[in-house]
Amino acid sequence: MSTRGDSGNHGAFVLRLADSNLVLAQRLGEWIGHAPALEEDLGLANTALDLLGQARLLLTYAGALEGRGRDEDALAYLREEGEYLNCALAEQPNGDFGDTLARQFLFDAWQLPLYERLASSRDPQLAAIAARGVKEARYHLRYSSGWVVRLGDGTAESHGRVQGSLERLWPYTAELFDADDIDRAMQVAGIGVDLGAVRVDWEQTVAAVLAEATLARPGDRPWHWYGKRGEHGEHLGHMLAQMQALQRAHPGARW
Amino acid sequence: MTESRDWPLYEVFIRARGGLDHKHVGSLHAVDARMAIEHARDLYTRRQEGISIWVVRSEEIVASDPADADAFFEPARDKVYRHPTFYDIPDEVKTL
Numbered sequence: 001m002s003t004r005g006d007s008g009n010h011g012a013f014v015l016r017l018a019d020s021n022l023v024l025a026q027r028l029g030e031w032i033g034h035a036p037a038l039e040e041d042l043g044l045a046n047t048a049l050d051l052l053g054q055a056r057l058l059l060t061y062a063g064a065l066e067g068r069g070r071d072e073d074a075l076a077y078l079r080e081e082g083e084y085l086n087c088a089l090a091e092q093p094n095g096d097f098g099d100t101l102a103r104q105f106l107f108d109a110w111q112l113p114l115y116e117r118l119a120s121s122r123d124p125q126l127a128a129i130a131a132r133g134v135k136e137a138r139y140h141l142r143y144s145s146g147w148v149v150r151l152g153d154g155t156a157e158s159h160g161r162v163q164g165s166l167e168r169l170w171p172y173t174a175e176l177f178d179a180d181d182i183d184r185a186m187q188v189a190g191i192g193v194d195l196g197a198v199r200v201d202w203e204q205t206v207a208a209v210l211a212e213a214t215l216a217r218p219g220d221r222p223w224h225w226y227g228k229r230g231e232h233g234e235h236l237g238h239m240l241a242q243m244q245a246l247q248r249a250h251p252g253a254r255w
Numbered sequence: 256m257t258e259s260r261d262w263p264l265y266e267v268f269i270r271a272r273g274g275l276d277h278k279h280v281g282s283l284h285a286v287d288a289r290m291a292i293e294h295a296r297d298l299y300t301r302r303q304e305g306i307s308i309w310v311v312r313s314e315e316i317v318a319s320d321p322a323d324a325d326a327f328f329e330p331a332r333d334k335v336y337r338h339p340t341f342y343d344i345p346d347e348v349k350t351l
Binding site: 037038039040042043046142143146150 | 290
């Protein structure tokens with residue numbers, strides 16, 4: 001990674017948060033019209049819109065920190081895959097409904113304690129966005145953990161499938177807590193947070209919900225993904241192609 | 256997963272703000288009470304419609320039989336004296 005000044009670190013730190021939300025919101029949006037019940041269609045869409053709302057604030061702020069005149073739309077629609085700094089967990093394909101809710105649960109259980117700490121960041125803008133996000137994240141976690149329990153403690157079929165979802169998604173959770181230079185610099189500056197402390201909360205939430213769901217915590221593996229450094233798997237490019245198609249074909253298009 | 260049409264039906268009641276009654280706003284399908292509350296929140300309060308939600312299994316509601324409507328409700332029709340409309344209401348009383 002190229003060396004960055006502190007302002008570059010700051011911008012990248014905010015962009016990571018923004019991109020994780022944006023990408024996950026787009027994934028959830030793919031469910032609209034396809035969820036197993038009309039009620040779940042709206043439940044997923046509400047979560048997606050919450051995440052998208054946060055992403056817009058964060059993207060706008062990241063653009064301002066960057067100081068090159070890029071607004072939220074330029075950042076969302078006109079960047080290449082390698083410039084996206086979302087966590088790899090967010091870009092994983094929806095799979096079945098259980099896969100989607102398992103992904104959401106692992107994400108929400110991380111985002112809530114992260115926002116709780118960011119709410120007292122030395123960066124007032126980021127603190128304000130996080131404080132607003134805490135309430136939304138708390139509901140998202142309630143919704144997704146409810147489904148993990150229902151599926152895990154449901155039938156033999158649903159139990160086996162959601163256990164498989166957790167096994168597949170688990171390797172992507174490691175980077176959430178793996179502090180790199182940017183994370184450390186931001187923590188030292190009082191802007192970021194202690195990811196180790198976030199992990200303690202995450203592990204507690206995950207342990208409690210998996211116990212109620214009669215599911216087993218998957219084992220940790222040595223290799224890590226680093227979506228937050230722009231290293232993405234095969235799936236993100238396809239998703240972005242769909243998400244960006246309209247702006248690429250009709251630059252500056254508006255409703 | 257079972258089809259959502261096999262999920263039990265719940266009736267949803269929303270209290271718009273403090274001091275008002277919960278009002279029936281609609282119904283939804285859910286597999287359990289917790290999901291019913293969450294669905295109600297997602298379907299019926301996304302535009303700040305309320306501050307409190309009740310859900311109740313539709314099958315738990317005991318309703319009058321439409322066939323009994325004549326016997327139940329007709330007899331009240333010609334008993335205007337049951338309405339408190341034969342009093343002069345003082346101007347100072349605003350909320351009666």
